[in-house]
Structures are given as C-alpha cells and as structure tokens.
Amino acid sequence: MREISLDRLRTLVAIADRGSFVEAARALNLAAPTVSLHITELEDRIGAPLLSRKRGHIKPTVIGEALVERARRLLDDAEQALDDVQRQVQGLEGRARLGASTGVIAHLLPQALEVLRQQHPGIDTQIAVLASEETLSRLVDGTLDIGIVALPQPAVAGLVIKPWRRDPVMAFVPTHWKSPARITPEWLAAQPLILNDSSTRLSRQTTEWFAAGGQHPVARIQLNYNDAIKSLVAAGYGAALLPHEASAPSQDQRIAMRPLRPALWRRLGMAYRAGHVERSTQHVLDVLWALRLA
Incomplete structure (x- = not known):
C-alpha cells in the first residue's frame, strides 16, 4: 500500500487555507501543475474527491475536511519533531548518560x-x-x-x-589521636583501620602502599562509601586512606587530615x-x- 507523502498533505492544507490552486502554488513555491498532481495523487490514494469547486472558490469536501484536520496535526508533529532534533543537534537539549564511583558522584559531579x-x-x-x-x-x-x-x-x-584529575590520598584520623605530621605505612598499620572495599582501585593502591613499607594490615571494616568511612573516623572507630579534592567542603572537626609519606595519588x-x-x-x-x- 502506497504511503501518503507529507508534501502532498501540505499542498492540500495550503489549498484549503487559501481557496486557490494558484495561491497555494505561490505559497509553497511550486509550479501550478505540481500542485494539481499532488491533489490528483491524494484523491487516487484516498479513492474519493477531496476538493470541490463552487463559484470559482475551492473548498474541501467532507472527506477532504477530515483529511485536512488530520494533516494539520501530522504536519505540526513533523515540524515539532524536526525542531526537537535540531535543538539536540545544536546542543540546546539532549541527554548525557554518565557513570562514576560514589566518591566522584558525591564530591566532584555536583559542581x-x-x-x-x-x-x-x-x-x-x-x-x-x-x-x-x-x-x-x-x-x-x-x-x-x-x-x-x-x-x-x-x-x-x-x-x-x-x-582528568590527580588528587592526593590522605590519612583521615580521629583528631584525638596523637598522630605524626606525615603518616607512614608503619605507623598507620599499627592503628585500627577503615579501608575501601577490596573491589575498588583505591583498595589496590593502598594495599600496594602498605606493602611497599613492608606492611600487610587487616582492616576492622571495609566499605565502598567514602562519606560513611569519614563518619566512622569522626566517631573514633579507626583511620582511613581517602582521596582529598581541593574543592571539597571543610572536614568534620573530629577528623584530622594528614599527608602520606611516601605520597599517594588517586x-x-x-x-x-x-x-x-x-x-x-x-x-x-x-x-x-x-x-x-x-
């Protein structure tokens, strides 16, 4: 079954609005025979007259009025679709799907x-x-x-x-602990530890950092949510190794942040x-x- 072209429907609507083949041709920048051909093809496809000529004025038939009404909606929908797509092409609208870890989502993405x-x-x-x-x-x-x-x-x-970024990994320790100015693997391994879940890259980095100092500590608890880790540090449950972004909000006063020796970066x-x-x-x-x- 042949489909109806939007161009043919646009011609029908133009004639219905102007009551003239000639005016419709002028508005659509088409030759008059092309306009006549569009209507002939539509009537052949529908199987019924779409326009009537009375006293020199052209009006849609009952069937024609029904098709003109539907055609207006279709043409409006098509224009809206093109406008929506154009806005996406121009970057005014659209969607971007982004994947990241909880730490990045919590402290970097909001900015x-x-x-x-x-x-x-x-x-x-x-x-x-x-x-x-x-x-x-x-x-x-x-x-x-x-x-x-x-x-x-x-x-x-x-x-x-x-x-993209290089942020220092710092030691987060309870403020009431007597901690050195720079934290070494030897000192930290002797403390109760709250470390990242073993599935994370940070966990592998910190394991290597401890191993380079000859240490292989076992954590009291492993988590994959940095804010929860910081809450436990603030409560005095243990110390942690976490990245620190320069733009991050101020730390809880119950937490002291110390640089590492040797330095470690995320x-x-x-x-x-x-x-x-x-x-x-x-x-x-x-x-x-x-x-x-x-």
Missing part, C-alpha cells in the same frame, strides 16, 4: 551539575553508580556516553580515555566513545574538563 544547570538547562544528565570496569564496558556497548574511571586503564578499542580519567560526539555530550565533557584543576 559540574550546577554549571550544567546554569549554562545548559535543556541537557538531562543521567548518572549511574558504577565501578571503572563496568563503566568502560557500558561505554563500549553504547549504554553510557561518559565515564569517570580510575587510572591507569588498559586501552579499549573505540574509546578515548584521557587523564588518578581519574574521562572516558567516552571515539569519533562523533553529540553536542549535549560534548557540553558535559567540556564542563567536566573545566573541573580538572578544581
């Missing part, structure tokens, strides 16, 4: 989301709490657009992974698919990039 709200209110940023490996996997299969991942990562075909990267990047995704990438030194 980016605030900037996006002000500068690009039409972009819907959807966030998923994911480990780095799953983030990269979902970028590859197309269910994410941007990922914040721990570095280093092996190269992944089809993805761009570039360094490195993060931005990951996204290589090739064409949609404008909405690029806006989010640009805002995140601006936070690389924050």
Whole structure:
C-alpha cells in the first residue's frame, strides 16, 4: 500500500487555507501543475474527491475536511519533531548518560551539575553508580556516553580515555589521636583501620602502599562509601586512606587530615566513545574538563 507523502498533505492544507490552486502554488513555491498532481495523487490514494469547486472558490469536501484536520496535526508533529532534533543537534537539549564511583558522584559531579544547570538547562544528565570496569564496558556497548574511571586503564578499542584529575590520598584520623605530621605505612598499620572495599582501585593502591613499607594490615571494616568511612573516623572507630579534592567542603572537626609519606595519588580519567560526539555530550565533557584543576 502506497504511503501518503507529507508534501502532498501540505499542498492540500495550503489549498484549503487559501481557496486557490494558484495561491497555494505561490505559497509553497511550486509550479501550478505540481500542485494539481499532488491533489490528483491524494484523491487516487484516498479513492474519493477531496476538493470541490463552487463559484470559482475551492473548498474541501467532507472527506477532504477530515483529511485536512488530520494533516494539520501530522504536519505540526513533523515540524515539532524536526525542531526537537535540531535543538539536540545544536546542543540546546539532549541527554548525557554518565557513570562514576560514589566518591566522584558525591564530591566532584555536583559542581559540574550546577554549571550544567546554569549554562545548559535543556541537557538531562543521567548518572549511574558504577565501578571503572563496568563503566568502560557500558561505554563500549553504547549504554553510557561518559565515564569517570580510575587510572591507569588498559586501552579499549573505540574509546578515548584521557587523564582528568590527580588528587592526593590522605590519612583521615580521629583528631584525638596523637598522630605524626606525615603518616607512614608503619605507623598507620599499627592503628585500627577503615579501608575501601577490596573491589575498588583505591583498595589496590593502598594495599600496594602498605606493602611497599613492608606492611600487610587487616582492616576492622571495609566499605565502598567514602562519606560513611569519614563518619566512622569522626566517631573514633579507626583511620582511613581517602582521596582529598581541593574543592571539597571543610572536614568534620573530629577528623584530622594528614599527608602520606611516601605520597599517594588517586588518578581519574574521562572516558567516552571515539569519533562523533553529540553536542549535549560534548557540553558535559567540556564542563567536566573545566573541573580538572578544581
């Protein structure tokens, strides 16, 4: 069954509005025979007359009026669809799906989301709490657009992974403890510890940091939520090793933050698919990039 072209429907509506083939042709920038052909094709497709000519004035028939009414809605919907897509192409609207760890979501993403709200209110940023490996996997299969991942990562075909931030890992200890100015693996291993879950990159980094000092401590508890870890430190339950962002809010007065010796860093990267990047995704990438030194 042949489909009805929007161009044919647009011609019918133009004639119904102007009551003239000639005026419709002029409004649509078409030749008069083309306008006549459009109506002939529509009437052949419908199987009934769509226009009547009385006293030199052209009006839709009953069938024609029904089709004109539907045609107006279809044409409006088509224009709206094109406008919506154009706004996405221009980056005025759209969606960006982002995956990151709880620590990044808690302390870094809110700054980016605030900037996006002000500068690009039409972009819907959807966030998923994911480990780095799953983030990269979902970028590859197309269910994410941007990922914040721990570095280093092996190269992944089809993805761009570039360094984003380097934040120092610090010792967070209860204030009432008598702690040295710089924390060594030997001193910290002798304290009760609250460490990150063994599935995280930070856990592997801290294990290597202790091992380099000949230490292999066992944590009192392992968690994968940095704010919960800090709450336990504040309560005096133990000490922790956590990254510290320069823009993070002030610490609880019950927590003392000490640098490590040797120093340890948490490195993060931005990951996204290589090739064409949609404008909405690029806006989010640009805002995140601006936070690389924050």
